[in-house]
Amino acid sequence: MQLPSTRLTFLLHAMSGLALVSNLQAQPQKYLMLDTRVVERVENAKLVLGAPVKHEGNPVIQADKPWENSMNNLYPNVIWDEQEKIFKLWYKCVLADKDVIAQMDRPSTVHDVGWYLLYATSKDGIHWSKPELGLHKFAGSAANNIVARDCPNVGVFKDLHDADASRRYKMVSDVGLGKPQVRFSADGIHWGDAMDVKGFSAQNGDTHNNAFWDERSGKYLWFTKLYLGERLVARFESDDFMSWKNNGLVLRSNIEEGRDSQTYCMPVFRYGSIYLGYVMMYNVGRGSSVDCELSWSHDGLQWQRVAPGTPFIPRGAKGSYDSECIYAMAGEPIIKDNKLMIFYGGDDFPHTGWKRHCLPSLATLRVDGFAGYEAMDAAKPATVITSALRAEKVSVSADVSPGGSIHIKALDDQNTLVDEAEAITTEVTDAPLRWKRGAVAGKAVRFEVRLNHARLYAISGVELVHPEMKKPSQSSDASGRTPHPISSKSLSFNDDVQGWKGVDKIEHHRDGGAKGGFVRISRSGRALPIALSPATAKDSPLAGDWRTLVGGKGAKITCQVRSAKAAGRVVIEIFARDISQWSIETTAPITNDWTQALATLRYDWSDEEAKAAGWKRASGAFSWSDTIQNIGKLVILPTAAGAQESFDLDEITVTGSDE
Numbered sequence: 001m002q003l004p005s006t007r008l009t010f011l012l013h014a015m016s017g018l019a020l021v022s023n024l025q026a027q028p029q030k031y032l033m034l035d036t037r038v039v040e041r042v043e044n045a046k047l048v049l050g051a052p053v054k055h056e057g058n059p060v061i062q063a064d065k066p067w068e069n070s071m072n073n074l075y076p077n078v079i080w081d082e083q084e085k086i087f088k089l090w091y092k093c094v095l096a097d098k099d100v101i102a103q104m105d106r107p108s109t110v111h112d113v114g115w116y117l118l119y120a121t122s123k124d125g126i127h128w129s130k131p132e133l134g135l136h137k138f139a140g141s142a143a144n145n146i147v148a149r150d151c152p153n154v155g156v157f158k159d160l161h162d163a164d165a166s167r168r169y170k171m172v173s174d175v176g177l178g179k180p181q182v183r184f185s186a187d188g189i190h191w192g193d194a195m196d197v198k199g200f201s202a203q204n205g206d207t208h209n210n211a212f213w214d215e216r217s218g219k220y221l222w223f224t225k226l227y228l229g230e231r232l233v234a235r236f237e238s239d240d241f242m243s244w245k246n247n248g249l250v251l252r253s254n255i256e257e258g259r260d261s262q263t264y265c266m267p268v269f270r271y272g273s274i275y276l277g278y279v280m281m282y283n284v285g286r287g288s289s290v291d292c293e294l295s296w297s298h299d300g301l302q303w304q305r306v307a308p309g310t311p312f313i314p315r316g317a318k319g320s321y322d323s324e325c326i327y328a329m330a331g332e333p334i335i336k337d338n339k340l341m342i343f344y345g346g347d348d349f350p351h352t353g354w355k356r357h358c359l360p361s362l363a364t365l366r367v368d369g370f371a372g373y374e375a376m377d378a379a380k381p382a383t384v385i386t387s388a389l390r391a392e393k394v395s396v397s398a399d400v401s402p403g404g405s406i407h408i409k410a411l412d413d414q415n416t417l418v419d420e421a422e423a424i425t426t427e428v429t430d431a432p433l434r435w436k437r438g439a440v441a442g443k444a445v446r447f448e449v450r451l452n453h454a455r456l457y458a459i460s461g462v463e464l465v466h467p468e469m470k471k472p473s474q475s476s477d478a479s480g481r482t483p484h485p486i487s488s489k490s491l492s493f494n495d496d497v498q499g500w501k502g503v504d505k506i507e508h509h510r511d512g513g514a515k516g517g518f519v520r521i522s523r524s525g526r527a528l529p530i531a532l533s534p535a536t537a538k539d540s541p542l543a544g545d546w547r548t549l550v551g552g553k554g555a556k557i558t559c560q561v562r563s564a565k566a567a568g569r570v571v572i573e574i575f576a577r578d579i580s581q582w583s584i585e586t587t588a589p590i591t592n593d594w595t596q597a598l599a600t601l602r603y604d605w606s607d608e609e610a611k612a613a614g615w616k617r618a619s620g621a622f623s624w625s626d627t628i629q630n631i632g633k634l635v636i637l638p639t640a641a642g643a644q645e646s647f648d649l650d651e652i653t654v655t656g657s658d659e
Helices: 005-016 607-612 624-629
Strands: 030-032 039-043 045-049 077-081 086-095 114-122 146-149 155-158 169-174 180-185 210-214 219-227 231-238 245-251 262-265 268-271 274-283 289-297 303-305 325-328 334-336 339-347 358-366 371-375 382-386 389-411 417-420 428-432 444-464 488-491 501-503 505-513 516-522 530-532 554-562 569-576 580-589 595-602 631-638 646-657
Touching: 039 045, 045 382, 077 155, 077 334, 155 210, 169 210, 169 219, 210 268, 219 245, 219 262, 231 262, 245 303, 274 325, 371 382, 501 516, 505 646, 516 530, 554 569, 554 631, 569 595, 569 624, 580 595, 580 624, 580 631, 607 624, 624 631, 631 646
Parallel strands: 289 325
Antiparallel strands: 030 444, 039 382, 045 371, 077 086, 086 114, 114 146, 155 169, 169 180, 210 219, 219 231, 231 245, 262 274, 268 274, 274 289, 289 303, 325 339, 334 339, 339 358, 371 444, 382 444, 389 417, 389 428, 389 444, 488 646, 501 505, 501 530, 505 516, 516 646, 530 631, 554 595, 554 646, 569 580, 569 631
16 A cells, blocks of 8 residues: 555654654645535534643743743744744733833833743744844843834734745734734844834724735735724735735624623634634633634635634633633644644733733644534434535545444435445544545535544545535524514603613603603714613613514614704614614604604615615624624614704604515
């Protein structure tokens, strides 16, 4: 039997006692099973996160130098340099103590603290050196590993795409929200001056910035924070690394988490046919800890967390070096001895204040082992049916327990057997399937994978026949559920303000409304007055899942509005709880007589269909489907035209509709 060259190289290195280290290779025909496009249906099967194994000698680097005052969040950036055969690490250091800041050469601060970018190297990824570079003085000596200063929130990568050798290494950082900057270096050690870049908003930055050249899109990609009262993930792209296009929000916490757990930063890398990200979830409402989860995207724009609420690299036991915060590396995992090396920073102090150490650490994972399918009930086999795949030289990555097996059949679109592979009975990585008939290559088939005490991670040598993301079922009708009977929910302000608030002021009037009482919302100055409802079903009859609350296929929202100054139109906004909103400008003019404003919607709209109907999505909003199922706060306000200082509001109703 002739071994593949990569496996043969591995065996030769193993026999010689040398560690085999390499970067990931491009494998566009590799599909991880966590990719929801790949799986059509399952029986007795569940997707389970992989389990990175922490190095027993963690942390691999200690903060043992006088200038390593606070390795706050660390923000590690790690590469394996193929040319130099060495691991390289760039990591963040904050100078939080005044007496330490004073020891800087020409002391300087950003956000009232000093900033160093430190550099370390290793031959094996475990034993690290901090070279004395002679570039920046501390306490009068340049014998240190400082490569740059005044550059918060740094991401560093080696760019083999750029023909300009003086820009071989690239740094992205910021000195606050809306203040991104880049630097260039020929060797990753000697860096040029910070340069401003174009295209960022005032809400971007202040987190672990990370960027890389993406062969697939032919663009530089930059992932950073979008801050809209909470932390969200934003994406940018560029042809030249200086002018950037804002792709906007790409990932956020889910509705159930609200603002208690927020997406803090997300280093991204290519893996097989998709993009993976380590998303750090900042548990603002739960002790200010930080968890590292796993996310994925088929196009780099639409992102999903693989297992929301479940860490990919778990925090350690209470009191351990990584018990409070985990910050994963920027850069792709590095392969050593057929294991993925994933570096991270581990912290035993919550995400509060400047003075805390987050120390470089290492975890390893089997190749392709980010997540895989296994049996829910281990006493019974699990079955995974894939989507239609065009097969070439098909191989799989899987773990099989002793006595277990994997059986794979190829089926055509009529569910007829095309071929069957020989059983797999041991752990395999990119192992070619042996087909009994040799009838699969070049055909579009579905694979029926039967798992007996086994876990399937990836299928390679295939292409998705339908590579687009499946549109989730957003309609109760489309999912086969009978719509709830039509009903109506309304409120009148006859007795009090019904829990509503006004910006700046709300007043209740017992008579003079469209029907009985009404409220007057007023605001001084040039800003618009805004009326806001309570956000929970406990406090508002209009909050909840409107599909069941008022039934039908959609809903109509009406309200009565008037103003002493006749100008502008009525805007209605619906929030997912109290977090973010979709809004629509109605056709109803605001006059000095009571006028009814009307907004209509359907529950089964996609985001694009809602936009086409006139609804506008706020930059931090959840999807249309998620919003409809979690209606919280309603907001009513005038358009900017006319700049009213006050308006009157009455008779707010939500009615189900079959239209």
